[in-house]
Amino acid sequence: MHVSTDDLVAALRSSGLRVTRPRRALCAVLAAAHSSHLTAAELKTRAERELGGTIDLSTVYRTLDALDRAGLLHHVHLGHGPSVVHLSGADDHHHLVCEVCGATVDVPREEVGELMAVLERRYGYQVDSTHFAFVGRCPRHVSS
Amino acid sequence: MHVSTDDLVAALRSSGLRVTRPRRALCAVLAAAHSSHLTAAELKTRAERELGGTIDLSTVYRTLDALDRAGLLHHVHLGHGPSVVHLSGADDHHHLVCEVCGATVDVPREEVGELMAVLERRYGYQVDSTHFAFVGRCPRHVSS
């Protein structure tokens, strides 16, 4: 739950990946963000501030991809717009996003367990909604 | 359920929209596709064959938008990749798509009613999953 920059850096190294200055900055930002959801662009901005230099967006994407493969983070598609990223942890959750204003709510696994069970029993599908959000309308934007 | 080209054309007209040759071809393809899911590109290809000429992709998108506004079709985002479209009808359903092979299954409203109720009761969100699919892994691709 309390993942530090060093934890991430160590995990990179033990996955056979190299620890570079851009990566260290990205890890620091991710660790500091706890489990909030960041877009690649936001991550780039914060990591550049952290680093005191610039980082190419492609580097951000490649690093995120590496961390994803290493199982250290999840990237989530929130309907329209860019996808977001957050560190993985014991609190893995689903996402509920408002298609009007983009407001998101985290939904604990238990809440959707019933649906998952039905879809798996009935269709054999394992729904991965830690990766894709449920899209709808938040209280402030219900009904057209 | 048995929507014909003429039904669609008539609906266009009564929505104050004009019936042009490209639109007629697109309506014919949609009617012939029954409720199968087509991408804009696939629709363009089929409609051009129907028409015996070319139709610009922007025309396809604009026509789809018009039909959508008129309530005649739904467009659905299936995770990654292009979105698909199908005529609306009494059988409105949710979608379950495999993130590996793209296979999709239609899920009747009743099956997910429980989840919808929970999310609305608990978070006040009205989930619109006729518009956004549930993404997961189909039986042939379960577990990584």
Add this chain to the structure above:
DNA sequence: CTCGATGCAAAGGTTTTGCACCAGG
């Protein structure tokens, strides 16, 4: 005749890729 629809081209926004150079281990 008038306004909506079309085609073409260009841009939009996010993500990916090719390539030469640089640097971590």
Add this chain to the structure above:
DNA sequence: CCTGGTGCAAAACCTTTGCATCGAG
């Protein structure tokens, strides 16, 4: 060293938009 990471630029991908022209009603 040697392989993998980086920046830069360009492309890929789906979708939208501006604009002059065309054609349905």
